[in-house]
Structures are given as structure tokens and as C-alpha cells.
Amino acid sequence: MTLRVNSFTLNNKREITDKIVREVLVLFKVEVVGRRGEADFAQLSVVNRRLPDTETGLPQVESELLLFDLKGHVRRFVRRGTGKADEREGAAVNRLIKLNLYRIFREELGMPEAPWGILHGVRPTKIVHRWIRGGLTEEAIVARLQEDYACSEQKARVITPMAFRQLPFLRTSDEKTVSVYVGIPFCLTRCLYCSFPSNILPRESKLQEFMNVLTKDLMAARDAIAYYGFRVQNIYVGGGTPTSLPDEFFAQMLEMVYNAFYGPDTVEFTVEAGRPDSITPGKIETMKRLCVSRVSVNPQTMQLRTLKRIGRQHTPEDVVAMFHALREAGIPHINMDLILGLPGETAEDVRDTMEKVVALEPDDITLHALALKRGSRLKCLMEEQHVELPSDEETRRMSEVAMSYVAAAGMKPYYLYRQGYMSGDLENVGCCRPGAEGMYNIQIMEEHQTILGIGGAATTKVVDFRAQRMKSSFNAKDLVTYLRDVDIYIEKRRQLLEDACGK
Known part of the structure; x- marks a missing residue:
């Protein structure tokens, strides 16, 4: 309407x-x-x-x-x-x-009715945490969400117990505990819906230039961690698709990250592997050797026609083979990302996808609602060629189907965030089996912890515990600008740390 x-x-x-x-x-x-x-x-x-x-x-x-x-x-x-x-x-x-x-x-x-009412912000659970600190009970918070924000009872009963579930994880962090994010802004191809700042994998000379700059950025962050006496709780290598790097570059990158940041306080080391066409036995061996504890496999859908439509160069069978290869290598936790609201799909397609994904028994399933951003080719195609997307009502049915499958698999929601222009006015929600919660996901969404961003399009978020606020600095999304101005981004990160933690 x-x-x-x-x-x-x-x-x-x-x-x-x-x-x-x-x-x-x-x-x-x-x-x-x-x-x-x-x-x-x-x-x-x-x-x-x-x-x-x-x-x-x-x-x-x-x-x-x-x-x-x-x-x-x-x-x-x-x-x-x-x-x-x-x-x-x-x-x-x-x-x-x-x-x-x-x-x-x-x-x-x-x-x-909008499922989330007027809760437009990225992190709706932050409001719940504020009320928890104020002493409100779970039922009182559910009532406040409905009264103050016109939030549906269904969504209120997702984020309220989720926030209480997060408390033990948030308590593991203090002002000396940090996470590290390393951005590898490359992909093998660009998906139809993608608006992320990723680049098609360049020639070897440009890759070597990126690795040289990344090394400088990474060493500066390592030195800052040592200077302030920080303990690295989580390492997250994202992108783009980090595994799009050729084997030798991937191994070089991951070894640098491991040597700089991995230590006795590290509880989680995550790599986004994303797509089957980016993975090799050599990369799996590298991740196993360097203690990677969590790998994201992101099929987005298990419908072959949709994969072709959105520009993915793999089949559902390739996803299954990749998953089994990681399991056989002994990777402790495997996450799988899916997108609800992809062009041409129905709730029955999502049902089929969920059956295939749940059968693999992943530790964590993240359900993303399609966010139609201005930077995506899909946005342009919708305007120029009238590409059809599922209606909001159909996308909500997709969500109901998907959530029923994760619940039947014994998974519960443990982190959630929202974006603008999401199909069905929905959310991105991570669900996992007990004990498989992604610590980094919880920390970055609730903004209780300093996170040092390294690499292309990375964000540094520094918590000033004295002033009770967070400040951020952003590395350039554009690769050419990041390579040229890395010293500027290193200095901005240093200044944020100095302002919040200066000795």
C-alpha cells in the first residue's frame, strides 16, 4: 500500500x-x-x-x-x-x-502494522539493555516496547530474552578487553544485491600493494594494543570475501593476523569464507593450522535459479561440499548466512532452503532480510528493468518459515540488528545452538567493547569508559583512497585511543 x-x-x-x-x-x-x-x-x-x-x-x-x-x-x-x-x-x-x-x-x-513499530535504529536491543540496568523485569520490558515504540509483541519477545541471554557474554569484557576486525575488501564477483565496499579481485601487483599497506596498518594496531595493555578477545577477518585471495596471499594475511593478535585471552577467531568458489583445501588447512575457530559459509539461498539470478558462481551442491570439508577439517563452529526476500523467491523456496541447510547441522544460522541499497545493481535493475521482489507480506512469511526451522533445530536468537530499506520491515538475526554464540557478533552489536578496525572499509570503535561514550573512525571504502591515505587512518585510530585511554 x-x-x-x-x-x-x-x-x-x-x-x-x-x-x-x-x-x-x-x-x-x-x-x-x-x-x-x-x-x-x-x-x-x-x-x-x-x-x-x-x-x-x-x-x-x-x-x-x-x-x-x-x-x-x-x-x-x-x-x-x-x-x-x-x-x-x-x-x-x-x-x-x-x-x-x-x-x-x-x-x-x-x-x-509495522512489526518493529517505530524502532528504526540499528541496535534495538540497546534500549532493552538500558531498561535491564534500570531494574525492569522481562515482562515489564516487553510491555514498554509495545507501549513506547508500538513494537509487536512477537518482536518484543525476540529481543527481550535475547538481551538477557547476552548478559554473561557482555560481562566477559572490561576496558582492557578489545576485539580486532580485519577488512579484506575483495570478492571474486559482485552479487546483484550487494552494496558493500568490495572490489573484484585485482591483479597480483595491486594485491601486493594492498598487502604492504595492510601490514603497515596491522603493525600499528599491534603496537597500540601492546602500549595500552589490551587483551584481544576476538579476531574477525571479514570483507568482502577474505577467501577470495589467492592461497599464498591468504596464508600470508592470516599468519600476520595470527602472529600480531592471537594470544591466551583470545576466545574466538573468525574468518568469513562466504562462497564455495573462493575456498580451497589449502585455505582450509591454513585456517586449521592458525586456530581459526569460526568460519562463515554464506549460501544466501539453496535455490539454483536464484543463485544464478543474483550472480553467484556456485551451486547448492558446492555449498554442501564446502560445509563438509570444513567439518572434516575440525573447524569448531560453522555459521551459515541466508537472505530472505531475494528476487523471484517465495516462502516455499525458503522452506526448501531451510530443510537443506538445517540438515547440515550448522552451529549458527544468520537470517538476513534483503536490504535494498542505492549502491546495489539490484536497485538499478528494479528501476530500469522492473525486477520483481517478494512483497513485504511474503517476506514476513519467509521469516516465519525460517524461524520455525531454527527453533525446531534447537537454536535461539542471540544477536540482532536492523538496516534501512529492509524487506518486510524485518531484521538480521543470528540464531545458534547453545554454546555456539558468536562473541564478536554480540560485542559489536551492543557496543560494549573497543574494536580496532584494520584494512579496507574497516571501522574502529573506541569505548571511553570514563566518559561513558563511544567514538568511531572509518577507513576509506574506496580501495585507492585507503591505499593512498593509510597513514591518516592509522593516526585517527591512534588519536581515538589516546583520547579515551591516554596514559
């Missing part, structure tokens, strides 16, 4: 207000088509007013939505809301604006 208007106005031009109001418009598929576009209404206007505080001192917000039809007649809708005592004032005002508008669209304009 789409609502098309010729124009949109907002009384408050604050950037944050504009952002949160537009999030609601995107959520309910409101399109501003311009004066010449075919529209259902001439204009949609939103007016938000801060009302005088009540005796309790809690902020109150009134939101008014005006809808002008094509003949000039206007319909007016109003909702009011009051903040909560445990909210910061600014956060309460922003939440109330979104909640008021959400209720108008749902109750007055008949728009369908």
Missing part, C-alpha cells in the same frame, strides 16, 4: 526532526511525487508542537497531520503523547513525534 502526494511540508526544520518524520513516511511508503506526478493527495503537512510541561515535569508533544485532497479539502488528525521519567528529554520528544505519527497512519489512515 503506497500513499502518493504532490508535496510534503514540515513545520520544524531541525535536522533530527526532519529525519525521524521521514523515517515514518518511508515506513508507510509515502511517496512525494512532485506537482506533475500522479498523486492520491495534493499535500501532506506535519506540525509538531511541544506542549507546556505537566506537573510531573515530563515532556508532552502534540503532532498534527494535515492531508489535502486534490480538490483542496483538508483532513486533520491529531495525537498527543507524554514522555517517561527514565527518558532523556530530547530522546522523549523525538520518540513521541514518531509514535504520534505512527498512530495517525495506523489508526486514521488504515496503514498496516
Whole structure:
């Protein structure tokens, strides 16, 4: 269901207000088509007013939505809301604006319920953790999610027990505990839906240049860890597809990472192997020799026609062979990533994929909802060639099917994050058997731990325990810029650490 208007106005031009109001418009598929576009209404206007505080001192917000039809007649809708005592004032005002508008669209304009309500942020469990620290019970948190954020009970009952389940893992970290992320920004081919900053594997001379720069970046991070007395809990080698590197480059890279960071405090060493066409017996042997404890195998789907459609150069049988090869090598934990909402698929396709994946008995299955980003070829093809994607309703059925399979396999959700423009307004959720939780996944999503980013498109996140905040620096997504400016990124990382941990 789409609502098309010729124009949109907002009384408050604050950037944050504009952002949160537009999030609601995107959520309910409101399109501003311009004066010449075919529209259902001439204009949609939103007016938000801060009302005088009540005796309790809690902020109150009134939101008014005006809808002008094509003949000039206007319909007016109003909702009011009051903040909560445990909210910061600014956060309460922003939440109330979104909640008021959400209720108008749902109750007055008949728009369908959004599973996550107004929980638009990447990390919804952070709100749950804040309430846990405030002493709320699980049932009280479920109720608050529904009341304050219009979150469905189903989603509230996913993230609330998940947050409680994460507590023992989060307690393993302190201000001297860090993780390391190494970004290898190369792939053998670029998938149709991909918007990640990856590059097709270049010629050997360019690879050698990358390895030289990566070595410099990596050694600087190693020295910083030694200087501050950090303990490396987790190492994560991601991308791109790290195993797209030729065998000798892969071995050289992984040995550098192991020698620089692996130690007695390391509990998890992960490599994203991704695709069967990137794996070789030599790479498996390298990972086994260097104590890699977790490998991601990412079929995305087990439907051959879909694999061809999205640009994957392998078959479902290749995925099975890769999985068995890793198992036989003794890799302790194998994760498998799947995508819900791929072009041309149905819930029955997902059912078939889940049967095949669950039969392999992976330790961890991560279910991603397709996020349609501007940088992907799929976005362009949809606009130019009208490529069809499953409807939101069908994508939600896919999620229900997939979650039923992971539950039947004895897996429970242990981390979750959301992105913009996700099919079905869903989420990315990692589910695993007991004892197979990915520590790095929990730490990076809950932002309780410093993570040093090395390599192409890597992000460094430094927790300042004194100021109780996190600051980030970003290596360039563009490979040429990263290779040229690596000294700048090393200095930014050093400065972040100095500001937060300076001796």
C-alpha cells in the first residue's frame, strides 16, 4: 500500500526532526511525487508542537497531520503523547513525534502494522539493555516496547530474552578487553544485491600493494594494543570475501593476523569464507593450522535459479561440499548466512532452503532480510528493468518459515540488528545452538567493547569508559583512497585511543 502526494511540508526544520518524520513516511511508503506526478493527495503537512510541561515535569508533544485532497479539502488528525521519567528529554520528544505519527497512519489512515513499530535504529536491543540496568523485569520490558515504540509483541519477545541471554557474554569484557576486525575488501564477483565496499579481485601487483599497506596498518594496531595493555578477545577477518585471495596471499594475511593478535585471552577467531568458489583445501588447512575457530559459509539461498539470478558462481551442491570439508577439517563452529526476500523467491523456496541447510547441522544460522541499497545493481535493475521482489507480506512469511526451522533445530536468537530499506520491515538475526554464540557478533552489536578496525572499509570503535561514550573512525571504502591515505587512518585510530585511554 503506497500513499502518493504532490508535496510534503514540515513545520520544524531541525535536522533530527526532519529525519525521524521521514523515517515514518518511508515506513508507510509515502511517496512525494512532485506537482506533475500522479498523486492520491495534493499535500501532506506535519506540525509538531511541544506542549507546556505537566506537573510531573515530563515532556508532552502534540503532532498534527494535515492531508489535502486534490480538490483542496483538508483532513486533520491529531495525537498527543507524554514522555517517561527514565527518558532523556530530547530522546522523549523525538520518540513521541514518531509514535504520534505512527498512530495517525495506523489508526486514521488504515496503514498496516509495522512489526518493529517505530524502532528504526540499528541496535534495538540497546534500549532493552538500558531498561535491564534500570531494574525492569522481562515482562515489564516487553510491555514498554509495545507501549513506547508500538513494537509487536512477537518482536518484543525476540529481543527481550535475547538481551538477557547476552548478559554473561557482555560481562566477559572490561576496558582492557578489545576485539580486532580485519577488512579484506575483495570478492571474486559482485552479487546483484550487494552494496558493500568490495572490489573484484585485482591483479597480483595491486594485491601486493594492498598487502604492504595492510601490514603497515596491522603493525600499528599491534603496537597500540601492546602500549595500552589490551587483551584481544576476538579476531574477525571479514570483507568482502577474505577467501577470495589467492592461497599464498591468504596464508600470508592470516599468519600476520595470527602472529600480531592471537594470544591466551583470545576466545574466538573468525574468518568469513562466504562462497564455495573462493575456498580451497589449502585455505582450509591454513585456517586449521592458525586456530581459526569460526568460519562463515554464506549460501544466501539453496535455490539454483536464484543463485544464478543474483550472480553467484556456485551451486547448492558446492555449498554442501564446502560445509563438509570444513567439518572434516575440525573447524569448531560453522555459521551459515541466508537472505530472505531475494528476487523471484517465495516462502516455499525458503522452506526448501531451510530443510537443506538445517540438515547440515550448522552451529549458527544468520537470517538476513534483503536490504535494498542505492549502491546495489539490484536497485538499478528494479528501476530500469522492473525486477520483481517478494512483497513485504511474503517476506514476513519467509521469516516465519525460517524461524520455525531454527527453533525446531534447537537454536535461539542471540544477536540482532536492523538496516534501512529492509524487506518486510524485518531484521538480521543470528540464531545458534547453545554454546555456539558468536562473541564478536554480540560485542559489536551492543557496543560494549573497543574494536580496532584494520584494512579496507574497516571501522574502529573506541569505548571511553570514563566518559561513558563511544567514538568511531572509518577507513576509506574506496580501495585507492585507503591505499593512498593509510597513514591518516592509522593516526585517527591512534588519536581515538589516546583520547579515551591516554596514559
